[in-house]
Amino acid sequence: MKETVAALLRKELAIELRTRESVPAMVLFCVTTYVVFHFGLGDVGGARAVIAGDLAAGVLWVTLLFAAILGINRLFVADHEQGGFDGFLLAPVDRTALLVAKAIALLTFLCVVELVAVPAFGLLLLGPSLGQALPELLVVLLVADVGIAVVGTLVAALAIQTRARDLMVPLLALPLLVPVVIGASRATAPLLAQGAAASLPGDWLSLLALYDLLFALIAYAVFDFLLED
Amino acid sequence: MPDQDPAVQLRGAGRRYGERAALRDVSLQLRAGQTLVVLGPNGAGKTTLLRMLATLLRPHAGEVRVLGHELPDDGFAVRGRIGFLGHEPLLYRELTGRENLLFHARLHRVARERVDELLDAVGMRPRAEDPVAELSRGMVQRLAVARAVLHEPELLLLDEPLANLDPVAVAQVAPLIGRGGGRTRVLTSHDPVGGLVGADLALGLKRGRVALLARAADVTPAQIAELYA
Numbered sequence: 001m002k003e004t005v006a007a008l009l010r011k012e013l014a015i016e017l018r019t020r021e022s023v024p025a026m027v028l029f030c031v032t033t034y035v036v037f038h039f040g041l042g043d044v045g046g047a048r049a050v051i052a053g054d055l056a057a058g059v060l061w062v063t064l065l066f067a068a069i070l071g072i073n074r075l076f077v078a079d080h081e082q083g084g085f086d087g088f089l090l091a092p093v094d095r096t097a098l099l100v101a102k103a104i105a106l107l108t109f110l111c112v113v114e115l116v117a118v119p120a121f122g123l124l125l126l127g128p129s130l131g132q133a134l135p136e137l138l139v140v141l142l143v144a145d146v147g148i149a150v151v152g153t154l155v156a157a158l159a160i161q162t163r164a165r166d167l168m169v170p171l172l173a174l175p176l177l178v179p180v181v182i183g184a185s186r187a188t189a190p191l192l193a194q195g196a197a198a199s200l201p202g203d204w205l206s207l208l209a210l211y212d213l214l215f216a217l218i219a220y221a222v223f224d225f226l227l228e229d
Numbered sequence: 230m231p232d233q234d235p236a237v238q239l240r241g242a243g244r245r246y247g248e249r250a251a252l253r254d255v256s257l258q259l260r261a262g263q264t265l266v267v268l269g270p271n272g273a274g275k276t277t278l279l280r281m282l283a284t285l286l287r288p289h290a291g292e293v294r295v296l297g298h299e300l301p302d303d304g305f306a307v308r309g310r311i312g313f314l315g316h317e318p319l320l321y322r323e324l325t326g327r328e329n330l331l332f333h334a335r336l337h338r339v340a341r342e343r344v345d346e347l348l349d350a351v352g353m354r355p356r357a358e359d360p361v362a363e364l365s366r367g368m369v370q371r372l373a374v375a376r377a378v379l380h381e382p383e384l385l386l387l388d389e390p391l392a393n394l395d396p397v398a399v400a401q402v403a404p405l406i407g408r409g410g411g412r413t414r415v416l417t418s419h420d421p422v423g424g425l426v427g428a429d430l431a432l433g434l435k436r437g438r439v440a441l442l443a444r445a446a447d448v449t450p451a452q453i454a455e456l457y458a
Contacts, residue, residue, distance in 0.1 A: 078323070091308060091336035
């Protein structure tokens with residue numbers, strides 16, 4: 001299956017590099033949202049308003065989640081519109097390879113988006129310095145991104161079969177990803193608190209990891225059926 | 230496949246789209262190495278029949294056996310032994326012709342030398358590095374033929390294989406999708422006279438039902454006229 005996943009992933013990344021349909025839109029959405037928050041919060045007592053702790057974690061993760069929806073929405077579009085699904089289904093390969101390749105592709109997109117979005121968030125909105133919390137924050141980002149990628153791939157595969165794809169993706173993905181946002185925000189909040197000695201919040205991180213595992217198993221079990229006629 | 234098994238066998242096969250029956254009660258047998266031409270007006274069920282044999286659509290009634298395996302249960306056993314050329318080329322527009330063929334070669338575990346061999350065979354080597362989006366419809370069709378035969382399938386399912394091809398291109402693809410090599414072929418055609426040439430059996434479909442099933446050599450102009458009336 002490794003070779004199949006590699007072939008599918010190479011194709012996914014090549015198409016995104018040529019079309020630039022998903023990642024730039026996701027990056028632009030994040031940066032624009034942080035800029036809007038930056039000006040929306042205005043000044044407090046002549047100084048620029050900044051956020052920290054729970055509020056900062058919430059703003060960071062809700063923005064990343066909405067940006068992820070943009071990527072999820074487009075995840076299977078090329079396959080659906082250009083017959084890629086049929087081409088894949090005609091090959092004598094394990095169909096789980098498509099789930100794995102798409103989830104890795106979405107995870108890659110999210111990581112690239114965060115390379116820009118997180119520093120922009122730190123610069124435009126965050127009160128405390130991002131530098132100290134960064135190693136722990138990267139761990140939280142990675143664990144939460146895996147959850148978003150797995151759930152997103154599952155939802156995208158389901159929604160692409162419907163006529164109202166653009167509506168179905170947020171309707172299905174947002175409720176399913178609420179636990180990820182809760183876990184990620186709670187795990188991130190102490191890292192972004194004023195004067196906090198950053199330490200990794202193990203309970204919330206474990207919860208996120210458990211959610212990732214649960215949905216990975218669900219996706220593995222049902223993905224074949226989603227591709228069936 | 231045991232020798233006594235027909236390459237394609239249908240007994241009362243049917244397929245619906247919602248409440249509408251696209252194919253009803255189709256029964257036929259095709260021996261290995263034979264060619265079946267499927268004729269009929271638009272919407273007669275020709276494409277549905279081909280997609281059902283390609284394992285892309287599940288039969289809703291009757292029995293469908295392909296290369297000795299019952300569909301849809303044994304679909305995995307025949308994928309990779311079928312070459313399918315449908316209305317869509319199953320090529321990604323953003324990838325080059327070579328990249329598309331290499332992608333399918335990886336899925337089918339075919340050596341990359343075969344890709345170059347086929348690019349030469351269909352006369353597409355000079356444009357192999359151009360994105361499919363920049364090619365003419367005839368060129369895309371030539372690549373689609375190359376994709377369909379990449380893995381040297383035992384059964385070819387060809388939906389209007391010569392559509393958009395000029396006489397030179399027809400001559401180039403003919404050896405790849407012709408009767409040679411003992412291949413079994415099922416092809417659809419809107420050209421009854423041309424379609425019957427080189428066929429062993431003719432199946433005429435009208436509103437999803439079998440209106441004609443005879444040896445191709447025995448089909449009369451009156452029967453053709455009646456089919457398209």
